[in-house]
Amino acid sequence: MHMMIQERILSDYSREMRDTYLGAVPHTLFTALVWLISAYWADAFSPSQAMVLFIAGGTFTFPGGELIRKIMSTPTTLSKENTLPHLFMLLAFTIPLSYPLIYLVCRSNMNLFFPSFTILVGAHYLPFVFGYKMKSFALLSVVLVGLGTFVSVEYPNSFSLAGYATGSILLFFAALHFLLIKKQLI
Numbered sequence: 001m002h003m004m005i006q007e008r009i010l011s012d013y014s015r016e017m018r019d020t021y022l023g024a025v026p027h028t029l030f031t032a033l034v035w036l037i038s039a040y041w042a043d044a045f046s047p048s049q050a051m052v053l054f055i056a057g058g059t060f061t062f063p064g065g066e067l068i069r070k071i072m073s074t075p076t077t078l079s080k081e082n083t084l085p086h087l088f089m090l091l092a093f094t095i096p097l098s099y100p101l102i103y104l105v106c107r108s109n110m111n112l113f114f115p116s117f118t119i120l121v122g123a124h125y126l127p128f129v130f131g132y133k134m135k136s137f138a139l140l141s142v143v144l145v146g147l148g149t150f151v152s153v154e155y156p157n158s159f160s161l162a163g164y165a166t167g168s169i170l171l172f173f174a175a176l177h178f179l180l181i182k183k184q185l186i
Contacts, residue, residue, distance in 0.1 A: 013082040014133035020077050023132055023177040027065030031121075032170035034058055039114065039163025047159045051113055054163075055099075062092060084131050094124055114162035118148030121166070136180065140173050 021027065034057035042050035057064075078085065098120050105116045122144025128137035144166060151162040 013079075013084050014131060016078050016082050017084050017088075018132050018134070018181055020074065021065075021069065021132075022072070022074055023134055023181045024065075024128065025174050025178045025181065026068035026072060026074070027061055028170050028174040028177065030064035030068055031058070031061050032167045032174060034061070034064075035114075035163050035167030035170060039160040039167060042160045042163065047110060047113070050160070050163075054113075054117070058095065087127070087131055091124060091127055095120065109156060111157055111159045112152050114160065114166065115148040115152035118151070118162045118166045119145050120148075122146075122148060134177070134180070136173065136176060140169070143169060 034054060038050045038054035038057065041053050102113070102116045102120065106113050122141045125137050125144065126141040129135060129141075147165055147169065148162060151158065151165065155161050
């Protein structure tokens with residue numbers, strides 16, 4: 001009985017997260033734009049500049065997503081007892097804490113920058129299944145890890161391919177999650 005009550009409370013907290021953050025739609029949209037703009041920048045100007053742009057843009061994922069959320073007029077429905085935002089804050093720090101790993105990978109081949117980040121971001125999305133109670137994040141995770149691995153093995157000399165592909169996949173999942181949240185098909 002006690003376990004059922006805890007599961008219900010956790011489910012309610014996940015629902016609050018979905019309602020407040022629209023299943024991460026605004027933040028995923030912002031992230032997709034960072035990927036696409038950075039990939040374009042690499043082709044139009046310089047891969048080194050694109051790396052800096054990507055890191056700088058990624059630094060503002062939460063504030064950028066919050067700006068989009070405000071534009072969408074999404075209400076905040078989080079209760080003070082809901083500690084899931086703490087989980088997501090810790091998850092956010094997994095990305096910059098992995099920069100040394102990305103650096104080590106890219107030392108031998110700078111073209112592995114986007115594929116490495118694709119794998120990292122894919123793994124980063126897996127705990128979202130728990131926080132949002134949305135199984136689609138498991139699919140997103142697997143697709144991104146697979147994409148990053150595939151591009152790094154099959155196209156190791158393409159700098160921007162994984163950037164464009166990842167940005168496009170993130171746009172697709174932002175749209176999918178928006179539809180799922182709006183219809184509450186979770």
